[in-house]
Amino acid sequence: MELYNAMRTTPSCRYFTDDPVSDETIHRILDNARFASSGGNRQGWRIVVVTDSDQKKRVADLHRKQWDPYFQHALEGTVGFQGDSSGNKMEHGTNFAVNRLRRTDDFAQKMHEVPVLMCCYVDLSTLAVTDKDLNRQSIVGGGSLYTLVHNILLGCTNEGLGSSLTTLLAAEQESCDQLFHTPNGFALGALIAIGWPVVEKQYTKLTRKPVEEIAFRNAWDVPFP
Numbered sequence: 001m002e003l004y005n006a007m008r009t010t011p012s013c014r015y016f017t018d019d020p021v022s023d024e025t026i027h028r029i030l031d032n033a034r035f036a037s038s039g040g041n042r043q044g045w046r047i048v049v050v051t052d053s054d055q056k057k058r059v060a061d062l063h064r065k066q067w068d069p070y071f072q073h074a075l076e077g078t079v080g081f082q083g084d085s086s087g088n089k090m091e092h093g094t095n096f097a098v099n100r101l102r103r104t105d106d107f108a109q110k111m112h113e114v115p116v117l118m119c120c121y122v123d124l125s126t127l128a129v130t131d132k133d134l135n136r137q138s139i140v141g142g143g144s145l146y147t148l149v150h151n152i153l154l155g156c157t158n159e160g161l162g163s164s165l166t167t168l169l170a171a172e173q174e175s176c177d178q179l180f181h182t183p184n185g186f187a188l189g190a191l192i193a194i195g196w197p198v199v200e201k202q203y204t205k206l207t208r209k210p211v212e213e214i215a216f217r218n219a220w221d222v223p224f225p
Protein backbone atom coordinates (compact mmCIF):
# COMPACT_ATOMS: atom_id res chain seq x y z
CA MET A 1 0.00 0.00 0.00
CA GLU A 2 1.20 3.47 -0.83
CA LEU A 3 2.42 5.25 2.34
CA TYR A 4 0.23 8.37 2.20
CA ASN A 5 -2.79 6.16 1.57
CA ALA A 6 -1.95 4.08 4.66
CA MET A 7 -1.52 7.25 6.73
CA ARG A 8 -4.95 8.48 5.69
CA THR A 9 -6.76 5.17 6.18
CA THR A 10 -5.65 3.86 9.56
CA PRO A 11 -8.70 4.17 11.80
CA SER A 12 -9.21 2.70 15.25
CA CYS A 13 -10.71 -0.70 14.47
CA ARG A 14 -13.05 -1.84 17.24
CA TYR A 15 -14.67 -4.88 15.62
CA PHE A 16 -12.63 -7.91 14.60
CA THR A 17 -13.43 -11.26 13.02
CA ASP A 18 -12.41 -14.51 14.73
CA ASP A 19 -9.85 -15.27 12.01
CA PRO A 20 -6.35 -15.77 13.39
CA VAL A 21 -3.40 -13.60 12.45
CA SER A 22 -0.29 -15.60 11.61
CA ASP A 23 2.97 -15.18 13.48
CA GLU A 24 4.60 -14.51 10.10
CA THR A 25 2.36 -11.50 9.55
CA ILE A 26 2.98 -10.13 13.04
CA HIS A 27 6.70 -10.70 12.60
CA ARG A 28 6.66 -8.85 9.26
CA ILE A 29 4.88 -5.88 10.83
CA LEU A 30 7.38 -5.71 13.70
CA ASP A 31 10.32 -6.29 11.38
CA ASN A 32 9.38 -3.15 9.46
CA ALA A 33 8.10 -1.09 12.41
CA ARG A 34 11.42 -1.50 14.26
CA PHE A 35 13.00 1.04 11.89
CA ALA A 36 11.21 3.79 13.81
CA SER A 37 13.41 6.41 15.41
CA SER A 38 14.14 6.59 19.12
CA GLY A 39 16.27 8.97 21.21
CA GLY A 40 19.94 8.15 20.56
CA ASN A 41 18.73 5.13 18.58
CA ARG A 42 18.57 3.30 21.91
CA GLN A 43 15.48 1.28 20.91
CA GLY A 44 14.32 0.71 24.46
CA TRP A 45 10.98 -0.61 23.24
CA ARG A 46 9.94 -4.17 24.07
CA ILE A 47 6.71 -5.81 22.92
CA VAL A 48 4.80 -8.64 24.58
CA VAL A 49 2.74 -10.27 21.82
CA VAL A 50 -0.20 -11.84 23.63
CA THR A 51 -1.99 -14.60 21.69
CA ASP A 52 -2.81 -17.15 24.39
CA SER A 53 -6.55 -17.15 25.25
CA ASP A 54 -6.14 -17.18 29.03
CA GLN A 55 -3.48 -14.51 28.93
CA LYS A 56 -5.65 -12.35 26.63
CA LYS A 57 -8.54 -12.72 29.06
CA ARG A 58 -6.36 -11.50 31.93
CA VAL A 59 -5.22 -8.51 29.89
CA ALA A 60 -8.78 -7.70 28.82
CA ASP A 61 -9.96 -7.94 32.45
CA LEU A 62 -7.27 -5.50 33.55
CA HIS A 63 -8.16 -3.13 30.72
CA ARG A 64 -11.84 -3.29 31.67
CA LYS A 65 -10.96 -2.39 35.26
CA GLN A 66 -9.89 0.99 33.90
CA TRP A 67 -12.42 1.26 31.07
CA ASP A 68 -15.67 0.45 32.91
CA PRO A 69 -15.55 3.37 35.38
CA TYR A 70 -14.23 5.67 32.63
CA PHE A 71 -17.16 4.69 30.43
CA GLN A 72 -19.66 5.37 33.19
CA HIS A 73 -18.15 8.79 33.89
CA ALA A 74 -18.07 9.58 30.19
CA LEU A 75 -21.72 8.62 29.78
CA GLU A 76 -22.57 10.85 32.69
CA GLY A 77 -20.70 13.66 30.98
CA THR A 78 -18.05 14.03 33.63
CA VAL A 79 -15.04 13.40 31.42
CA GLY A 80 -13.95 14.18 27.87
CA PHE A 81 -15.73 13.70 24.57
CA GLN A 82 -16.49 17.39 24.03
CA GLY A 83 -15.16 17.45 20.49
CA ASP A 84 -14.83 15.19 17.50
CA SER A 85 -11.55 14.48 15.76
CA SER A 86 -12.13 17.04 12.99
CA GLY A 87 -12.14 19.79 15.57
CA ASN A 88 -15.86 20.49 15.19
CA LYS A 89 -17.26 21.25 18.58
CA MET A 90 -19.67 18.48 19.52
CA GLU A 91 -21.55 18.86 22.76
CA HIS A 92 -21.35 15.90 25.05
CA GLY A 93 -24.30 13.61 24.53
CA THR A 94 -24.58 14.10 20.78
CA ASN A 95 -24.99 10.96 18.71
CA PHE A 96 -21.44 11.22 17.41
CA ALA A 97 -19.81 11.22 20.82
CA VAL A 98 -22.11 8.58 22.25
CA ASN A 99 -21.69 6.34 19.20
CA ARG A 100 -17.95 6.46 19.56
CA LEU A 101 -18.25 5.69 23.25
CA ARG A 102 -20.46 2.70 22.56
CA ARG A 103 -18.10 1.39 19.88
CA THR A 104 -15.22 1.76 22.30
CA ASP A 105 -17.22 -0.06 24.96
CA ASP A 106 -18.01 -2.91 22.54
CA PHE A 107 -14.28 -3.15 21.91
CA ALA A 108 -13.41 -3.19 25.61
CA GLN A 109 -15.99 -5.86 26.44
CA LYS A 110 -14.74 -8.16 23.66
CA MET A 111 -11.04 -7.41 23.83
CA HIS A 112 -10.22 -10.96 24.91
CA GLU A 113 -11.53 -12.18 21.53
CA VAL A 114 -9.16 -10.03 19.48
CA PRO A 115 -6.53 -12.32 17.91
CA VAL A 116 -3.44 -10.37 19.01
CA LEU A 117 -2.88 -7.97 21.90
CA MET A 118 0.50 -6.26 21.78
CA CYS A 119 1.63 -4.76 25.06
CA CYS A 120 4.26 -2.11 24.39
CA TYR A 121 6.88 -1.32 27.00
CA VAL A 122 9.88 0.98 27.04
CA ASP A 123 13.07 0.73 29.08
CA LEU A 124 13.06 3.90 31.19
CA SER A 125 16.85 3.94 31.38
CA THR A 126 17.02 4.58 27.62
CA LEU A 127 14.94 7.76 27.73
CA ALA A 128 16.38 11.27 27.78
CA VAL A 129 13.36 13.16 29.08
CA THR A 130 14.30 16.69 28.10
CA ASP A 131 11.19 18.32 29.58
CA LYS A 132 11.27 16.58 32.93
CA ASP A 133 12.24 19.68 34.92
CA LEU A 134 9.57 21.95 33.50
CA ASN A 135 6.61 23.04 35.56
CA ARG A 136 4.14 21.06 33.49
CA GLN A 137 3.27 17.50 32.58
CA SER A 138 6.22 15.80 30.86
CA ILE A 139 5.53 14.40 27.36
CA VAL A 140 8.91 13.79 25.75
CA GLY A 141 9.68 10.33 27.16
CA GLY A 142 6.86 8.65 25.30
CA GLY A 143 8.34 9.89 22.03
CA SER A 144 10.78 7.00 22.04
CA LEU A 145 7.98 4.45 22.16
CA TYR A 146 5.14 5.94 20.13
CA THR A 147 7.17 6.22 16.93
CA LEU A 148 7.30 2.42 16.94
CA VAL A 149 3.67 2.13 18.01
CA HIS A 150 2.46 4.21 15.09
CA ASN A 151 4.65 2.30 12.66
CA ILE A 152 2.92 -0.87 13.91
CA LEU A 153 -0.51 0.69 13.27
CA LEU A 154 0.52 1.64 9.72
CA GLY A 155 2.00 -1.82 9.17
CA CYS A 156 -1.31 -3.37 10.17
CA THR A 157 -3.13 -1.24 7.60
CA ASN A 158 -0.58 -2.28 4.98
CA GLU A 159 -1.43 -5.93 5.72
CA GLY A 160 -5.20 -5.27 5.56
CA LEU A 161 -5.44 -5.75 9.33
CA GLY A 162 -7.40 -3.55 11.72
CA SER A 163 -5.73 -2.14 14.80
CA SER A 164 -6.70 -0.18 17.85
CA LEU A 165 -4.46 1.68 20.26
CA THR A 166 -5.28 2.17 23.92
CA THR A 167 -3.22 3.56 26.75
CA LEU A 168 -5.65 2.75 29.57
CA LEU A 169 -3.77 -0.44 30.43
CA ALA A 170 -0.79 1.64 31.52
CA ALA A 171 -2.62 2.33 34.78
CA GLU A 172 -2.55 -1.42 35.47
CA GLN A 173 1.19 -1.75 34.96
CA GLU A 174 1.85 -3.51 38.26
CA SER A 175 -0.57 -6.33 37.47
CA CYS A 176 0.66 -6.51 33.87
CA ASP A 177 4.25 -6.80 35.06
CA GLN A 178 3.30 -9.80 37.19
CA LEU A 179 1.42 -11.32 34.28
CA PHE A 180 4.31 -10.87 31.85
CA HIS A 181 7.26 -11.30 34.27
CA THR A 182 8.45 -7.84 33.25
CA PRO A 183 11.96 -6.94 34.42
CA ASN A 184 12.41 -3.84 36.57
CA GLY A 185 12.71 -0.45 34.92
CA PHE A 186 10.20 -0.78 32.10
CA ALA A 187 7.09 1.36 31.58
CA LEU A 188 3.96 0.10 29.86
CA GLY A 189 2.90 2.73 27.33
CA ALA A 190 0.37 1.15 25.00
CA LEU A 191 -1.76 -1.80 24.11
CA ILE A 192 -2.40 -2.45 20.42
CA ALA A 193 -5.25 -4.81 19.52
CA ILE A 194 -4.80 -6.41 16.09
CA GLY A 195 -7.06 -8.55 13.94
CA TRP A 196 -9.00 -8.72 10.70
CA PRO A 197 -11.63 -5.96 10.62
CA VAL A 198 -15.35 -6.66 10.36
CA VAL A 199 -15.75 -4.86 7.03
CA GLU A 200 -19.32 -3.67 7.44
CA LYS A 201 -18.50 -2.06 10.80
CA GLN A 202 -15.28 -0.45 9.67
CA TYR A 203 -14.96 3.09 8.35
CA THR A 204 -11.79 4.32 6.65
CA LYS A 205 -12.71 7.94 5.96
CA LEU A 206 -11.08 9.69 8.88
CA THR A 207 -12.00 13.16 10.06
CA ARG A 208 -9.02 15.30 11.01
CA LYS A 209 -8.29 19.02 11.31
CA PRO A 210 -6.88 20.68 8.16
CA VAL A 211 -3.21 21.66 7.96
CA GLU A 212 -4.12 25.36 8.28
CA GLU A 213 -5.47 24.71 11.77
CA ILE A 214 -2.53 22.75 13.08
CA ALA A 215 0.52 24.37 11.44
CA PHE A 216 1.87 27.93 11.44
CA ARG A 217 4.48 29.82 9.48
CA ASN A 218 7.37 31.08 11.57
CA ALA A 219 5.16 31.80 14.61
CA TRP A 220 1.69 30.98 15.89
CA ASP A 221 0.08 34.09 14.36
CA VAL A 222 0.07 32.98 10.70
CA PRO A 223 -1.47 29.72 9.49
CA PHE A 224 0.69 27.55 7.22
CA PRO A 225 0.89 27.87 4.24
Ligand SMILES: Cc1cc2nc3c(=O)[nH]c(=O)nc-3n(C[C@H](O)[C@H](O)[C@H](O)COP(=O)(O)O)c2cc1C
Binds near residue numbers: 012107165166
Ligand atom coordinates in the same frame (compact mmCIF):
# COMPACT_ATOMS: atom_id res chain seq x y z
C1 LIG B 1 -2.73 8.11 23.12
C2 LIG B 1 -3.99 7.48 22.59
C3 LIG B 1 -4.84 6.80 23.44
C4 LIG B 1 -6.00 6.18 22.96
N1 LIG B 1 -6.79 5.47 23.80
C5 LIG B 1 -7.83 4.78 23.31
C6 LIG B 1 -8.60 3.92 24.17
O1 LIG B 1 -8.35 3.81 25.37
N2 LIG B 1 -9.60 3.19 23.62
C7 LIG B 1 -9.87 3.28 22.29
O2 LIG B 1 -10.77 2.56 21.82
N3 LIG B 1 -9.20 4.11 21.47
C8 LIG B 1 -8.17 4.84 21.94
N4 LIG B 1 -7.43 5.64 21.10
C9 LIG B 1 -7.85 5.82 19.69
C10 LIG B 1 -8.54 7.18 19.50
O3 LIG B 1 -9.70 7.22 20.30
C11 LIG B 1 -8.88 7.37 18.04
O4 LIG B 1 -7.69 7.47 17.29
C12 LIG B 1 -9.70 8.63 17.82
O5 LIG B 1 -10.95 8.50 18.44
C13 LIG B 1 -9.94 8.91 16.35
O6 LIG B 1 -10.58 7.80 15.79
P1 LIG B 1 -10.15 7.29 14.34
O7 LIG B 1 -8.66 7.18 14.39
O8 LIG B 1 -10.82 5.99 14.17
O9 LIG B 1 -10.60 8.34 13.39
C14 LIG B 1 -6.31 6.27 21.58
C15 LIG B 1 -5.45 6.97 20.72
C16 LIG B 1 -4.30 7.56 21.21
C17 LIG B 1 -3.36 8.26 20.25
